[in-house]
Amino acid sequence: MAEMTKxxxxxxxxxxxxxxxxxxxxxxxxxxxxxxxxxxxxxKHFQPLTRGMEFRPSLESFKNRAGLSVHxxxxxxxxxxxxxxNNFNCHSxxxxxxxxxxxxxxxxxxxxxxxxxxDVFVENNAPRVKEKLGITWNDLRDVNPKLIMVSLSSFGDxxxxxxxRCLGAQVEGFCGHNYITGYPDEELDTVSxxxxxxxxxxxxxxxxxxxxxxxxxxxGAGQYINLSQAEAFIPYLAQVVMDFTMNGRxxxxxxxxxxxxxxxxxxxxxDVQGKQSCGNEVKDTWVTIxxxxxxxxxxxxxxxxxPEWTRDDRFQDSLSRLRNxxxxxxxxxxxxxxxxxxxxxxxxxxxxxxxGPVMDEQDVYSDVHLRARGFFHELSHRFTGTHxxxxxxxxxxxxxxxxSSPPVxxxxxxxxxxxxxxxxxxxxxxxxxxxxHIGTDYALEEVKS
Amino acid sequence: xxxxxxxLSGVKVLDLTWHIAGPFCTKILADYGADVIKxxxxxxxxxxxxxxxFHKDEPHLEKSGLFLFLNTNKQGITLNLKTKLGNEIIxxxxxxxxxVVESFRPGVMSRLGLQYETLEKSNPRLVMTSISNFGxxxxxxxxxxxxxILFGMGxxxxxNGLPDREPLKRGAGTPALFxxxxxxxxxTMLAFYGxxxxxxxxxxxxxxxxxxxxxxxxxxxxxxSYQYNGDxxxxxxxxxxxxxxxxIYRCSDGYWDCSAIGGIWPTVGKMMEMPEIIDDPRWSNAGxxxxxxxxxxxxxxxxxxxxxxxxxECVVKGQKAGALCMPxxxxxxxxxxxHLNERGYWIEIDHPxxxxxxxxxxxxxxxxxxxxxxxxxxxxxxxxxAVYCERLGYTKRDLxxxxxxxxx
Numbered sequence: 048m049a050e051m052t053k054x055x056x057x058x059x060x061x062x063x064x065x066x067x068x069x070x071x072x073x074x075x076x077x078x079x080x081x082x083x084x085x086x087x088x089x090x091k092h093f094q095p096l097t098r099g100m101e102f103r104p105s106l107e108s109f110k111n112r113a114g115l116s117v118h119x120x121x122x123x124x125x126x127x128x129x130x131x132x133n134n135f136n137c138h139s140x141x142x143x144x145x146x147x148x149x150x151x152x153x154x155x156x157x158x159x160x161x162x163x164x165x166d167v168f169v170e171n172n173a174p175r176v177k178e179k180l181g182i183t184w185n186d187l188r189d190v191n192p193k194l195i196m197v198s199l200s201s202f203g204d205x206x207x208x209x210x211x212r213c214l215g216a217q218v219e220g221f222c223g224h225n226y227i228t229g230y231p232d233e234e235l236d237t238v239s240x241x242x243x244x245x246x247x248x249x250x251x252x253x254x255x256x257x258x259x260x261x262x263x264x265x266x267g268a269g270q271y272i273n274l275s276q277a278e279a280f281i282p283y284l285a286q287v288v289m290d291f292t293m294n295g296r297x298x299x300x301x302x303x304x305x306x307x308x309x310x311x312x313x314x315x316x317x318d319v320q321g322k323q324s325c326g327n328e329v330k331d332t333w334v335t336i337x338x339x340x341x342x343x344x345x346x347x348x349x350x351x352x353x354p355e356w357t358r359d360d361r362f363q364d365s366l367s368r369l370r371n372x373x374x375x376x377x378x379x380x381x382x383x384x385x386x387x388x389x390x391x392x393x394x395x396x397x398x399x400x401x402x403g404p405v406m407d408e409q410d411v412y413s414d415v416h417l418r419a420r421g422f423f424h425e426l427s428h429r430f431t432g433t434h435x436x437x438x439x440x441x442x443x444x445x446x447x448x449x450x451s452s453p454p455v456x457x458x459x460x461x462x463x464x465x466x467x468x469x470x471x472x473x474x475x476x477x478x479x480x481x482x483x484h485i486g487t488d489y490a491l492e493e494v495k496s
Numbered sequence: 497x498x499x500x501x502x503x504l505s506g507v508k509v510l511d512l513t514w515h516i517a518g519p520f521c522t523k524i525l526a527d528y529g530a531d532v533i534k535x536x537x538x539x540x541x542x543x544x545x546x547x548x549x550f551h552k553d554e555p556h557l558e559k560s561g562l563f564l565f566l567n568t569n570k571q572g573i574t575l576n577l578k579t580k581l582g583n584e585i586i587x588x589x590x591x592x593x594x595x596v597v598e599s600f601r602p603g604v605m606s607r608l609g610l611q612y613e614t615l616e617k618s619n620p621r622l623v624m625t626s627i628s629n630f631g632x633x634x635x636x637x638x639x640x641x642x643x644x645i646l647f648g649m650g651x652x653x654x655x656n657g658l659p660d661r662e663p664l665k666r667g668a669g670t671p672a673l674f675x676x677x678x679x680x681x682x683x684t685m686l687a688f689y690g691x692x693x694x695x696x697x698x699x700x701x702x703x704x705x706x707x708x709x710x711x712x713x714x715x716x717x718x719x720x721s722y723q724y725n726g727d728x729x730x731x732x733x734x735x736x737x738x739x740x741x742x743x744i745y746r747c748s749d750g751y752w753d754c755s756a757i758g759g760i761w762p763t764v765g766k767m768m769e770m771p772e773i774i775d776d777p778r779w780s781n782a783g784x785x786x787x788x789x790x791x792x793x794x795x796x797x798x799x800x801x802x803x804x805x806x807x808x809e810c811v812v813k814g815q816k817a818g819a820l821c822m823p824x825x826x827x828x829x830x831x832x833x834x835h836l837n838e839r840g841y842w843i844e845i846d847h848p849x850x851x852x853x854x855x856x857x858x859x860x861x862x863x864x865x866x867x868x869x870x871x872x873x874x875x876x877x878x879x880x881x882a883v884y885c886e887r888l889g890y891t892k893r894d895l896x897x898x899x900x901x902x903x904x
Contacts, residue, residue: 052698055690068713080686095758100782102759107783119724133724137716203861206835211815217822220753223830225744227668230661235751235824236744239656239734241666242714243675250678250711251859257685258503258528258865264692272862278841279859281830282520282565283678286669289561290549291827292842292854298668298827303644306669307547311644313653313662330728333654333663337642392639401640405648405663407655408722408729411709416636422706434723440711441683442631442701446690 052445054081059260061167062087063142064182067096067214068242069199069276070171071138072249077167077256078141079439079448085165085464086144087158088457090486091493096214098129098457102494119431126488129457130430136454140426140436144455145464147484149180154484158182160469162190167256171199171248174210184271194269195259199248203275215242218276227287229300244280251279303335310368311337312376313405314383316391333405334388336379336395341365346398351382411437428453458487502529502867507688510593511535511570512586514542516670517704518599518627519566520677521684525595526569527858527868533589533883534567534874538574538904541876542567551850557876558849564873565855568845572874573883574904577608582903588888590615590622595688597680599627602637612699622697623687627680631703641704643670650708651715655729663731676704678859679711738786740794744824745802751824752807754814761785766817768801847872880904 059082065071071086078084093102103125104118119131129135145161148154162168168187170177177183177198184196201218202208219225219241229238255272263269281288286306287298303313316332338344341364348357356362356378361371368375383391388404395402404410411417412435420442423435431454439448465471465485479485483493507530511522519534519542526532536542544563551559576582590596590610598605605611605626612624626632629641647653647665651672657664665672680702687698709715718729734743741764742755756764761781765774773779778790785791802810807823814821825833831854836842843857850872858866884890884904898904 052696053690053694055686055693055698058693072713076682076686080690095760100758105783121725131724133720134713134717137713137720202835203839206838208835211822212818213820213822214755214757216755217753217820220744220751220824221822221830221833223825223827224667224671225753225824226826228666229664230658233658234746236735236746237658237733238744239732240743240755241656243666243671243712246675246712247678247859249713250675250682254524254678254682254685255860255862255865257682257689258860261685261689261692262503262864270862270864272860272865274860275839277836278839278857278861281841282856282859283671283674284667284669284827285565285674285856286549286562287667287827288831288856289565289853291831293549293551293561293850294553295828296549301668303662303665305642305644309642311642313644313648313664315662333648335642335645335648335653337640337644339642396639399640401642401645403639403641403645403649405654406650408719408727411715411719412722416630416634417706417709419634420631420703420706422710431724434720436723437710437716437719438706440679440707440709441703442706443683443687443698444701445696445698 051447054446054448056080056082059083059166060164061085061169061256062161062165063168064170064172066094066171068134068138068245069215069248069252070169071135072246073169073197073199073252073256074142075138075140076249076253076440081448082167084142085161085460086139086142086455087149087161088144088146089148090146090458090483090488090490091148093129093489093494096134098135099132102489104128127430129489130454136428136431139454140450141452142455143460143464144458145461146458146486148482149182151482151484153479153482155181157465157469157479157484159187159190161464162187162194164468165191166193166195166260168194168196169252169256173212174200174204188269188271192269193263193267195256195263196269196271197252197255198271198273199252199276200273201276203278204273215245215276216240218244218280222277222281223284223287224280227284227298227300230302231300243283244276247280247283248274248276304372305337308365308369309337309339310372310375311335312379314376314380316383316386316388330407332388334383334391335403335405337401338368339401343400344368346400347395350394350398350400424450426450426453429456456487457489458485461485461487502527503865504528504530507531507595508593509533509595509597510589512596512598512600513627514599515544516562516566516673517677517680518597519544520674521625521627521680522570522597523566523568524678524681524859525684528860528865529867530595532570533879534570534572535575535577535586536572536876538576538877538902541574545876551853556849558847561853564847564850564853567873568855568868569870570874571879571883572876573880574877576903579901579903581898581901583608585888585903586610591618593619594621594623595684596622596624597627597684598624602626602628602632616697620696621691623684623691623700624697625680625684625687625700625702627676627702627704629703630705632701636705643672646704646708647672650705651712652718652729655718655731657731658733659731672708673704675711676702676707679707736791739782740785740791741798745799747802747805747807747810749806752802752810752821753824754810754819754821756819760818760820763814763818767814767819768798843869845869845872848875877904
């Protein structure tokens with residue numbers, strides 16, 4: 048057994064006022080790698096898209112939302128729905144939650160006490176919210192001179208769009224991502240929403256925290272970092288950006304085709320019967336294949352048994368294959384359509400050709416590779432039961448990060464945070480409970496969203 | 497005050513990566529000031545040098561816009577790792593490094609005698625990040641992959657696209673690979689900070705496939721939806737969403753994206769200057785919006801409203817009312833956008849062969865952190881003399897010999 052090392056962020060405390068996805072993503076990364084991440088929540092304020100799409104959702108509203116399936120449907124209970132929201136629980140393993148009402152002076156006093164004992168404060172609220180509450184860098188820097196504060200917003204804290212509000216989908220529209228996504232022969236309004244820019248903001252928010260921690264080792268001082276989601280994301284489109292800045296070319300969408308001259312596509316495979324699939328009896332399955340050069344083309348031809356059509360002049364070199372891509376796709380799909388996507392992956396990979404099934408959720412959970420690498424972790428959660436959760440985005444075998452706790456429930460760690468961290472007496476705790484700062488459920492009459 | 501050296505100044509990185517994900521990881525470290533030595537093979541260098549787009553569409557090893565973007569602020573040397581001498585040199589550089597990042601096929605580093613267990617013995621604080629398609633273990637370890645395949649296996653491709661058509665990847669370039677490189681930079685810095693604090697380095701086994709799953713909240717959320725309810729997320733037509741407006745709509749001069757999801761329906765009434773729709777029971781809550789016919793009734797006046805306005809007019813009205821909206825821009829509009837320009841996002845760097853080019857700037861725009869515009873990507877073997885002579889103590893005569901022996 049190799050010697051284990053400590054998780055990199057062991058001993059770092061993070062206070063998070065993260066909403067929706069960008070801010071919480073930062074907390075997820077920091078918590079996965081050892082930080083104590085405390086979510087600051089409120090029993091009186093329901094932030095849409097954070098612990099649910101709407102407050103106390105009805106069973107009917109779950110049923111009506113194909114594609115936005117969210118909370119646990121079985122044993123549906125509007126009172127605890129906020130602890131069963133998949134879009135929240137997907138990032139909240141290993142985190143802690145406390146509640147406090149920041150709109151009250153007493154609440155702000157408690158928050159400032161927490162900031163005093165924190166290394167990092169992460170938030171992604173609208174600028175006006177921050178100012179109204181008094182949680183801007185200028186409000187907090189003197190509370191704790193070693194504090195590292197990271198604020199994420201769609202467009203950063205300067206410039207004409209600084210107050211613009213967006214979700215990832217709109218940021219990506221602005222950045223040019225949606226313009227180059229989609230079927231070339233369909234209208235742009237068929238492009239579905241994408242939220243990769245939330246991840247870009249989150250990854251860079253976490254990176255900013257770690258770099259600031261590194262800097263603090265030398266300077267002893269904290270700092271403020273304001274991050275624009277758009278600016279974090281645009282580099283992901285580098286080829287398309289550079290083609291414009293170098294050549295003045297506006298790239299159009301190419302569907303599943305390769306920017307770099309490989310022939311590739313997503314091809315239909317055999318339908319599968321009887322899979323659970325939102326009521327569908329038959330499930331469609333697909334394989335993706337990329338053929339980047341002559342060697343791989345030869346491998347591909349061998350893999351499919353060298354049929355007559357592969358000797359057609361139109362497919363004999365890379366340029367010809369690109370010119371006759373549509374025809375090639377037809378031939379490839381004639382071969383894939385009767386087959387199982389996984390079988391095709393194994394056959395093609397054996398012949399040195401890149402291929403893989405398009406995996407739905409069931410495929411991911413039964414994938415032999417992910418299972419062999421110990422990617423999933425079983426966790427029991429008070430309101431959702433026992434389930435398999437995906438592991439962190441990368442592995443450090445010597446530090447072995449596996450989730451130590453299931454998705455955090457509202458106010459689950461109030462006792463620890465108030466009493467142990469902030470030294471609040473039992474009497475005062477009871478008082479704060481009465482005043483509505485402390486709780487594990489939303490205060491029904493008072494909730495604002 | 498602008499700190500020209502960057503937050504990672506003094507951090508020594510040995511960069512054995514190629515193509516896109518790995519070089520993006522080390523580019524990020526270099527943009528924040530790390531001292532990155534990129535090692536390329538003598539014959540043609542990093543294969544990304546042969547990938548487009550090329551400046552003025554002239555294919556040339558020094559004119560790939562992709563390569564130029566991915567390798568700013570690095571030093572570049574050439575070295576044939578398969579020669580005995582080349583192997584000795586690389587071991588010497590690794591001994592002296594804080595961080596090694598590599599993206600060879602799994603097993604190659606071991607064959608070269610550069611596995612983490614060996615390097616760690618002489619450098620216990622070393623951080624090594626190995627970036628590969630499927631990770632260093634498991635049944636798919638040696639499989640080939642591409643942007644399309646990794647997105648299709650790992651991320652939400654199955655549910656992206658129209659129901660009666662094939663699933664779709666996103667973007668025209670390689671956003672999934674860039675995302676992976678970005679996450680690998682985070683992984684590397686986490687491990688590095690851990691080694692500063694705890695005195696012991698880490699090996700990071702970075703699988704792009706796993707990063708697509710574990711690093712994506714879209715995917716994590718849909719996986720939980722399956723765990724909690726048995727739901728598989730299918731492709732759905734964005735024009736038929738149960739909650740609206742939500743998605744992309746046509747305007748007089750293009751398209752915009754507008755969304756009222758998350759309980760902000762009243763912003764739509766404000767935006768359209770139609771206060772009467774705010775409390776209309778057909779739309780005022782999500783359950784009612786999903787009832788048959790209600791969408792069509794809304795679209796009957798919403799679609800013409802959009803078509804009568806330019807996308808900028810729509811966005812200005814929408815943002816003023818608090819709706820979530822932005823235009824759908826093409827790359828010309830992105831690079832000319834006044835907001836990004838006012839913030840000084842774009843940077844220009846001179847390159848001896850490709851000339852002065854405009855690049856996206858640092859992702860984290862904090863004066864104390866970044867020094868992204870220091871220098872352009874290295875020409876092939878540009879820094880051989882600086883590294884071999886000044887750092888490792890070889891003479892210029894030795895360089896001639898190394899060249900003749902096809903080591904560099």
